[in-house]
Amino acid sequence: MLTERTRVRRRSGRGSYDPDLIHAILDEALVSHVGFVVEGQPYVIPTLHARIDDRLYFHGAIANRMLAALRDGVPACVTATLVDGIVLARSAMHHSLNYRSVVVLGTAVPVTEGDEARRALHALVERVQPGRAAHCRPPSEAELSVTAVLALSIEEASAKIRTGPPVDDADDHRLPYWAGVVPLRTVPGVPEPDPALAAGIPFPAAR
């Protein structure tokens, strides 16, 4: 939803309020950065998130400072960013990054209903590796009792996206400098088994 607070102002052509696009960026980003204010000081903490429909979920130990602050119902900002490439221009000025980012504003609420908390924790494990929730021991009652789950409605949100080649001034096109984009992507490496892993347990293929 577009509000005056989420309206993309600079380079507004890069802004979008399309829920499908916002959801897709949130689903691709492995971590988001959560902003909240304590005694006038903003804090920005990286965290794993999971989306179910139009709600974002976070979890952590009950004693976690960020979750404790958010549980108090303070305004929050959750930002997820995917860096897609570096943009090399002929002029220093027009160097840039290609990226897709989402900003969600709102107030988080504790998830107290057991089924919703279980679904959120299931989704959080699935974020780490798709299909993983079926290949590990689910949380016990004791574990659930020390885990805080928070939800934030994806209502007041915007996306901002830069794609494509550099935008140099026409006068600079004659300069003898390479210009273009170097795409970036995150790739998994060779799995490193836990030193205590029992013999004969294969690495699970992602779903």
Add this chain to the structure above:
Amino acid sequence: MLTERTRVRRRSGRGSYDPDLIHAILDEALVSHVGFVVEGQPYVIPTLHARIDDRLYFHGAIANRMLAALRDGVPACVTATLVDGIVLARSAMHHSLNYRSVVVLGTAVPVTEGDEARRALHALVERVQPGRAAHCRPPSEAELSVTAVLALSIEEASAKIRTGPPVDDADDHRLPYWAGVVPLRTVPGVPEPDPALAAGIPFPAAR
């Protein structure tokens, strides 16, 4: 510098206040997330940063909302995060990420001295690609006049790091689930030349 505000509380064994480590993480992270508060609402915006000694620099158009807010001398939080791997545990509860993150608290100041602004912009271009500042047209006076450069002292800062295998409960070690770490890294793809690139200009090797 360790203060009560930057002390790592949860899993304090993962915290560090070593300037060399803090600098190394900031130098490796291509973007950081800048938190600031406007009318009680926190905002978290991804941005390119560059470090020179113990100062972090940011830049953008004079009209940029984030820079305008920060120029007013409001408290800020700059967080840079590197996700190094996904941690697959035998229990849902102990799934995690390996990461290195830095949180810097402080108040940004506008860089008004021309030489310092030029050095900062030089460093910002070098962040996009090492060696690049020598292979593009430097900023003109007109470009400098519409570019805001801000500096934040890396004084009140902390790092938080998770490395290594999952930490499962001893009782779970007998479970038939794969456990370990899948390392993640960001890799460049094949450079995509600007459609308007003149013939015969080779892609510059990074320094």
